[in-house]
Every structure is written in C-alpha cells, then in structure tokens.
Amino acid sequence: MKPVAVIDIGSNSVRLVIYEGLARSLTVLFNEKVLSGLGKGLAQSGRLDGQAVESALAALRRFALLAKQAGVEDVYPIATAAAREAQNGPDFIKAAEAALGRGITILSGSDEADGAAHGVLAGFHRPEGIVGDLGGGSLELIELTVEGLGTGITTPLGGLRLRDLSGGDLAKAQSIADSHISSSSLAGRGVGRPFYAVGGTWRNLAKLHMEQQGYPLHVMHAYEIPTAGLDGFLDAVVKSDPEKLPGIAAVSKSRRALLAFGAVTLRSVIRFVEPDRIVLSALGLREGFLYAKLSEEERAKDPLLESALELAILRSRSPQHARELVDWSRRSFEALGIDETPEEERLRIAACLLADIGWRAHPDYRGKQALSIIAHAAMPAVDHRGRAFLGLTNFYRHEGSLEQQHIPELETLAGDRLLRRAQILALLFRVTYLLTASMPGVLDQFKWVQDPRGGFTLAIPPALADLIGERPEGRLQQFAKVAGQALRIEAR
Numbered sequence: 001m002k003p004v005a006v007i008d009i010g011s012n013s014v015r016l017v018i019y020e021g022l023a024r025s026l027t028v029l030f031n032e033k034v035l036s037g038l039g040k041g042l043a044q045s046g047r048l049d050g051q052a053v054e055s056a057l058a059a060l061r062r063f064a065l066l067a068k069q070a071g072v073e074d075v076y077p078i079a080t081a082a083a084r085e086a087q088n089g090p091d092f093i094k095a096a097e098a099a100l101g102r103g104i105t106i107l108s109g110s111d112e113a114d115g116a117a118h119g120v121l122a123g124f125h126r127p128e129g130i131v132g133d134l135g136g137g138s139l140e141l142i143e144l145t146v147e148g149l150g151t152g153i154t155t156p157l158g159g160l161r162l163r164d165l166s167g168g169d170l171a172k173a174q175s176i177a178d179s180h181i182s183s184s185s186l187a188g189r190g191v192g193r194p195f196y197a198v199g200g201t202w203r204n205l206a207k208l209h210m211e212q213q214g215y216p217l218h219v220m221h222a223y224e225i226p227t228a229g230l231d232g233f234l235d236a237v238v239k240s241d242p243e244k245l246p247g248i249a250a251v252s253k254s255r256r257a258l259l260a261f262g263a264v265t266l267r268s269v270i271r272f273v274e275p276d277r278i279v280l281s282a283l284g285l286r287e288g289f290l291y292a293k294l295s296e297e298e299r300a301k302d303p304l305l306e307s308a309l310e311l312a313i314l315r316s317r318s319p320q321h322a323r324e325l326v327d328w329s330r331r332s333f334e335a336l337g338i339d340e341t342p343e344e345e346r347l348r349i350a351a352c353l354l355a356d357i358g359w360r361a362h363p364d365y366r367g368k369q370a371l372s373i374i375a376h377a378a379m380p381a382v383d384h385r386g387r388a389f390l391g392l393t394n395f396y397r398h399e400g401s402l403e404q405q406h407i408p409e410l411e412t413l414a415g416d417r418l419l420r421r422a423q424i425l426a427l428l429f430r431v432t433y434l435l436t437a438s439m440p441g442v443l444d445q446f447k448w449v450q451d452p453r454g455g456f457t458l459a460i461p462p463a464l465a466d467l468i469g470e471r472p473e474g475r476l477q478q479f480a481k482v483a484g485q486a487l488r489i490e491a492r
Contacts, residue, residue: 003029004074005067006286007060009096009104011039011082011158012136012258013200014056016063017286018070024298025307025380026122026287030070034059035254038092039082039137043156043164048086053095060099077104078289080112081137081158107285113140113152118288120144120196120281123221125304125346125381130190130273133284134199136160136258139265141186141273144196155180157265159201159258170238170260177268190275194224198284201262204255206280209233211247216409219376221282222383227270230278234270237263283380304346304381308353311377315357320440325352325432328443332428335448335456336483340421347386347418348425351393355429356438358398367398375410388414389422396426397433402482420482427479434472435460455486465491 001021008015015033019026036055038048060077067075077100083089084106097104107115116133126146133140139157143150156165157177166173181187197206203220210223212233242248242256251259269275291299312322326349333340333348340348358370375391382390388410396402402423411419436442445464451457458476460467468489480487 002074003070003072004290005070005072005076006289007063007067007075007077007100008286009038009056009060009077009079009083010135011042011080011138012037012160014038014059014063015286016066018067018072019290022074022290022293023306024122024294024301025303025310026283026290027310028378030066032063032066037136037160038086039158039160041164042082042086042137043161046087048082048088048092053088053092056092057095057099060096064100075100075102076289077102078285079104079106080135080285081109081154081161084108085137109138109140109154110152112138112154112285113142114149115285115288115292116140116198117142117144117149117152118291119198119284119286120288121299122287122291122303123281123283123380124196124279125302127194127196129194129196129279130186130275131196131198131281132202132269134158134197134202134262134265141181141184143186143189151185153184153186155184157181157268159261159265162261162265163258170264173261173264174238174267177265178271181265181268182272184272187272188274190269190273192276194277194279195227195269195273195275196279196281197266198281199262200255201258202266203280203282204251205237205259205262205266206278207250208237208245208247208259211250217375217384217387217413219384219387220280221378221380222387223280224383225278225280227275227277230270231267234263234267238267282378302346302381304350304379304386305353307377307379307381308350311357312353315360317356317359317438318440321436321438321443322353322356324440324443325355325429328432328446329425329428332448336485338421338424338483343386344418344421347382347389348421350382350386351390351422351425354390354394355397356433358394359438363398367395370394370398371410384413385415385418389418392419393422393426393429396423397429400430400478424479424482427475427482431458431472431475431479434475435464435467449492451486451488453486455480455488457492458487458489459492460489462491 005018013033018030037052117131131142135158137158139155142152238260312319358366361369371391449457449459
C-alpha cells in the first residue's frame with residue numbers, strides 16, 4: 001500500500017494530510033495545517049488578502065517537499081470557496097500550482113457538499129441525516145439517506161465570511177444566518193434525525209462543550225449533543241468574551257475568534273433544520289474525496305471492522321486466532337442463548353479482533369493500556385457507547401475481576417446492557433485464551449453440548465484433554481456466573 005495525500009486549500013486553513021494508503025479505513029501518517037486566512041476580508045474586497053496568499057504559498061511549497069520526502073506519489077490538491085470566488089483566485093491558483101508542481105482541483109459548492117457527505121459515509125456505519133460542513137468561507141448542507149445523497153447547497157456562512165458580512169456584529173450575523181438557512185431546501189428536513197457537523201470551528205465548539213460537561217472520553221468523532229437544551233451553551237458562547245468561557249483552555253487560541261460565529265450558525269441550523277442531535281464528524285471533505293475514489297467493493301466494507309482487523313494484524317500474537325475468535329464467540333452465544341442485535345454483533349466481532357492487542361504490555365498494565373488504546377483509537381464507524389464497550393471488554397479480559405472500579409465514567413457511557421455484554425464476552429475470552437494460548441487451529445475443535453444434568457458442557461477433543469486444569473475450570477465458572485448457565489468442561 002502506497003501513501004496518498006490530500007492538500008486542502010481552504011478559506012481559513014491550508015492543510016496537508018498524508019494517509020498510509022487508499023483504504024476503507026484511513027490511517028493518518030502526517031497532518032499539518034497553516035491558518036493562512038485566505039478568505040479574510042473577501043466579502044468586502046472580493047480579493048484574496050496579499051499577506052494570506054504569501055502565507056499559503058509558503059505552506060504549499062513546504063507541503064510539496066514533505067509529501068516528496070514521505071514517498072507520496074498520489075497527491076490530490078483541492079481548493080474551495082475562497083480560491084473559487086475571489087477576483088484574483090485564478091492568479092493564486094496558478095502560483096499555487098507552480099509551488100506544488102501539479103494541478104489543483106477547484107471544487108464547486110456542490111462538490112464540497114458531496115465531499116463532506118462522503119466523509120460522513122467514510123466515518124459512520126450507514127449514516128442518515130443532514131450533513132453540514134462549516135469552513136472559513138462557506139457552509140455546505142446536504143441530505144444523506146439510505147438511497148444516497150441529496151442535492152448539496154452552499155451558503156456564505158463560513159466563519160470568516162460571516163464575520164466580514166456582519167462587520168463583526170453577532171446580532172447581524174444571526175440575522176444573516178437565519179435568513180439563509182430558513183429559506184434553504186433543507187429547512188425542516190432534520191426533524192427526528194441527526195445533524196452531522198463537519199469542520200474545525202464546530203469541532204472546537206464541541207470540544208468546549210465536552211470540557212464544560214466533564215465528559216469522560218476525549219474523542220471528538222461521533223460525540224453526540226442533544227439539541228434540546230443546547231441553546232444555553234450556544235448563547236453563552238455568542239454573548240461572552242471567549243477568553244472567559246469555562247473550559248476555553250481546551251480550544252486553541254487561533255480558533256477562539258470564530259467560535260461565536262460558529263455558534264450563531266449552529267443556532268440557525270437547530271432552529272430551522274430542526275435536528276434532534278448534533279453528531280461530530282472528524283472525517284470530512286478530505287476523507288470524502290478519497291472515499292469517492294474507492295471501488296464499490298471497498299466502500300461496502302465496514303470501516304470499524306477493517307480498522308479493528310488492521311490493529312489485530314499490527315499488534316496481536318495471531319490475527320488468525322482473532323478471526324477464529326469471531327466464529328467461536330458466535331457459536332458460544334448461539335449455544336448459550338445470548339441474543340444480540342445487528343449492532344451488538346458488529347461490536348462483538350470488533351471486540352474479538354481487538355482482544356489480544358495488549359499482550360506486549362506488562363501484565364499489571366495490559367488492561368488499562370488496551371482500554372486506553374481502544375477507547376482513543378482513530379477508529380471510524382463506532383459511537384462512544386461502542387468505544388466504551390470495546391475498551392471495557394479488553395479491560396475485563398485482562399483484569400479478570402468485575403468488581404474493580406477504575407473506570408466508572410466509561411462504564412456509565414456503555415450503559416447497562418452493553419456493560420453486561422462486555423463482561424460476558426471478556427470472561428469467555430479468559431477461558432478461551434487459557435485453552436489456546438492465542439494460537440490458531442484449536443478453537444474450531446471446541447463445541448458446546450447441552451448437558452442432561454442441566455446447562456452445557458464445553459467439549460474438547462480427547463487429544464487435548466490435558467488442557468483441562470484448575471485455572472480453566474475456575475475461569476469457566478466465572479464465565480458461567482455472568483452467563484447465567486451451569487457450565488462444565490470435559491474431553492469427549
């Protein structure tokens with residue numbers, strides 16, 4: 001797999017992202033942005049600011065060299081609203097192409113909306129709702145349904161543009177935002193559905209919200225905020241000195257000036273699009289641009305499971321054993337009458353693939369280290385409840401005791417049902433690993449047999465009878481307790 005790169009020339013920032021390869025689940029090798037502010041003052045002058053142009057060109061020359069050093073052959077430079085709309089945009093693009101040594105794709109507003117929607121498709125499992133990508137120069141909106149993408153629209157509500165149009169007057173900015181969004185074709189289309197928020201300003205708003213709430217998992221992707229009751233938070237951002245907002249230290253200083261304008265636009269979205277929750281997406285235009293280049297076969301893959309399998313290949317003792325664990329856990333759940341929804345099945349499969357990634361750590365820290373890796377990994381297509389489930393399953397698998405309360409906040413995120421299932425699956429893993437030593441080719445010889453004495457017997461081949469011992473027996477009884485079954489292990 002060869003690395004690929006996207007150079008995103010936006011109205012506020014110019015960014016280089018190098019990915020490990022073109023794949024369903026993207027892994028970032030390098031990521032750097034420069035806040036050049038190309039769109040600053042564009043609403044009044046109609047031109048790109050000269051100092052911003054020089055900053056952007058210097059960044060592009062640096063990015064071209066970095067991509068070359070990384071061995072990237074496929075570099076995709078894209079430009080958005082500011083370069084597209086400015087009177088001197090063509091001159092800038094010509095200079096930018098000279099700096100990069102390659103052509104630049106200038107995206108239309110509709111292209112940007114499609115790219116954002118593709119980014120959400122890349123980052124979530126079968127998403128459906130309204131996607132909004134807030135940049136420095138524009139806000140793109142598009143509907144995403146099971147049938148596909150709607151028609152994307154673009155509005156001049158990017159943070160820099162809105163600040164310029166309103167002369168920095170937030171009341172006027174609110175009026176401008178309300179006017180555009182209330183009259184858009186997506187007004188009212190969000191009722192009972194999520195709004196997928198894409199873009200740095202909205203991510204920083206969510207980071208501030210997360211900090212103020214004391215939220216236990218500092219992962220932005222798939223962070224959900226119910227719209228009911230969000231007005232108070234947004235009002236405070238709009239009306240307060242950003243430097244005095246509680247938790248503002250979590251937001252970089254370069255991003256604080258536009259927070260209020262992002263809050264104004266989000267208020268308009270909530271009022272007129274009427275979604276029931278805001279869902280943050282860390283994947284957007286750049287990832288969507290690459291997603292569109294995948295084959296239909298690649299797009300159809302589940303990105304969570306692809307990501308989990310990649311971690312298994314990189315970190316587990318035997319990726320094949322991890323795959324076998326998927327089938328073994330399915331057979332165990334079916335035999336013991338443990339039902340699961342399709343989403344719980346996805347999470348179980350991912351948990352099996354991730355089950356052994358912490359084995360290289362010191363035994364005293366395997367549980368905590370694996371929990372941290374999984375809970376904070378750049379895994380797409382999993383919500384925070386799912387992250388908590390995956391991390392806790394691995395934590396319990398190593399710690400053994402279910403009474404320890406090292407991580408009560410994450411237990412709360414998982415909810416009672418997923419927490420219970422994490423414990424059941426973890427204790428099945430604890431039995432399994434003592435019988436296989438994480439080596440492949442053993443699990444397909446095991447089976448559960450209904451026992452006339454009541455419950456079930458774990459039957460293993462007579463040739464493997466010596467695997468039965470005090471420790472496997474003890475762990476089996478621990479598993480039996482949480483599974484609610486009488487269980488035995490015998491060679492037969």
